Amino acid sequence: MLTLLTEGISSKAQFRRIVLPLAVAETLIWAAFYYIFPALLLTWEQDLGWSKTELAGAFTLCLISSALSAPLAGRIIDHGRGRELFVGSAAFGCVLMFGLCLVQHMWQFYVIWVLMGTVMSCCLYEPCFAILTRAMGPEAKRAITWVTLVAGFAGTVSFPSAHILVEWSGWRMAVGMLAGMVLLVAVPLAWRALSVAAKHSIVHAAPASKRASEITALLQRPTFWLLAIAFAFPALNHSALITHLLALLDERGVAAETAVLAASMIGPMQVAGRIAMIAAERYVSTTVIAMACFISVLGASLALLGAVAVPSLLFVFVVLQGAGWGTVSIVKPVIIAELLGRKNFGLVSGLTAVPFMLAIAIAPTCAAVGWLFGGYELVIWCAAALTALGLIAFVGALVAHRDET
Numbered sequence: 401m402l403t404l405l406t407e408g409i410s411s412k413a414q415f416r417r418i419v420l421p422l423a424v425a426e427t428l429i430w431a432a433f434y435y436i437f438p439a440l441l442l443t444w445e446q447d448l449g450w451s452k453t454e455l456a457g458a459f460t461l462c463l464i465s466s467a468l469s470a471p472l473a474g475r476i477i478d479h480g481r482g483r484e485l486f487v488g489s490a491a492f493g494c495v496l497m498f499g500l501c502l503v504q505h506m507w508q509f510y511v512i513w514v515l516m517g518t519v520m521s522c523c524l525y526e527p528c529f530a531i532l533t534r535a536m537g538p539e540a541k542r543a544i545t546w547v548t549l550v551a552g553f554a555g556t557v558s559f560p561s562a563h564i565l566v567e568w569s570g571w572r573m574a575v576g577m578l579a580g581m582v583l584l585v586a587v588p589l590a591w592r593a594l595s596v597a598a599k600h601s602i603v604h605a606a607p608a609s610k611r612a613s614e615i616t617a618l619l620q621r622p623t624f625w626l627l628a629i630a631f632a633f634p635a636l637n638h639s640a641l642i643t644h645l646l647a648l649l650d651e652r653g654v655a656a657e658t659a660v661l662a663a664s665m666i667g668p669m670q671v672a673g674r675i676a677m678i679a680a681e682r683y684v685s686t687t688v689i690a691m692a693c694f695i696s697v698l699g700a701s702l703a704l705l706g707a708v709a710v711p712s713l714l715f716v717f718v719v720l721q722g723a724g725w726g727t728v729s730i731v732k733p734v735i736i737a738e739l740l741g742r743k744n745f746g747l748v749s750g751l752t753a754v755p756f757m758l759a760i761a762i763a764p765t766c767a768a769v770g771w772l773f774g775g776y777e778l779v780i781w782c783a784a785a786l787t788a789l790g791l792i793a794f795v796g797a798l799v800a801h802r803d804e805t
Contacts, residue, residue, distance in 0.1 A: 702784055
């Protein structure tokens with residue numbers, strides 16, 4: 401009895417030592433590496449004199465770079481090098497952000513963001529969740545939930561912080577300060593957490609396969625492709641709307657302070673959605689929760705369309721978009737593990753991340769082009785339609801998995 405009790409206390413201590421520092425690290429990394437782009441999009445347009453389309457092109461290439469790097473990152477994690485990959489990439493990302501402070505020409509801006517894409521593939525949610533799944537086995541879902549509960553505030557950190565720092569000292573200093581925060585706080589925390597995870601993963605990790613035939617078999621499964629497509633469409637929705645949210649609301653006559661507040665509240669609503677998921681998962685399956693996520697994101701787009709006539713619908717958009725997308729972050733790796741298995745999970749997660757990240761990548765540029773042809777109303781309608789298609793593909797994945805088994 402004493403042995404079992406001691407093991408239980410040790411397990412809880414290990415859980416805290418891995419999850420809590422990693423949650424704080426992810427919050428800061430997301431704020432400084434990802435959300436800083438939409439937070440400063442209008443500022444860069446005004447200060448650097450480049451168009452939204454030109455700026456969005458850099459972020460598109462950034463996310464394409466991330467998508468193409470994701471399978472390799474997953475393979476490295478499967479072979480037990482997750483700590484070195486995650487921490488090293490986060491530190492290199494800080495160097496790139498310091499370089500961003502010095503850019504004068506568009507080619508420099510593009511080079512930095514392409515390299516940042518590789519960094520993101522190694523230290524944002526996908527690699528983090530792959531490491532947790534490898535390290536914690538059945539406890540991974542709880543760990544992922546806690547990480548996303550905290551990191552859901554990344555946008556809340558980034559948007560107002562960037563707004564305040566830009567007003568105080570300009571965007572270059574703002575970027576430098578956020579990068580310094582990652583280097584001095586997030587990197588040491590991640591190293592500490594992942595050192596514990598590396599030891600723990602020896603027990604729980606499924607062996608990484610070296611047989612290409614198993615990967616080929618995975619790519620031939622309809623479930624894989626339907627899942628990949630299903631999660632890619634709401635990702636495109638979220639990336640398009642959030643990247644252009646400040647410009648979108650500005651076009652619709654929303655005051656700058658209100659727009660910043662709306663963007664900042666997406667993060668807390670993500671956390672609210674995840675808390676609601678924790679309460680609901682006792683009564684409904686992860687599959688039902690996932691379907692609710694698609695419906696929530698779809699409803700958010702429709703609310704945003706109506707916000708011109710009924711301004712209070714902007715609040716509805718924030719709640720539904722944040723809650724729906726926030727919960728996707730949790731259910732995606734869980735659904736992938738349930739339908740595709742945990743063996744080679746880093747690689748499997750990386751492969752499913754390719755269309756997911758490509759969707760996020762092309763969304764800002766697609767939204768900018770859509771804006772040129774039909775304004776942001778056309779962009780919102782397209783985002784809503786694609787989310788509906790994502791829901792259909794998800795149902796198709798469930799049917800395909802049932803047929804395969």
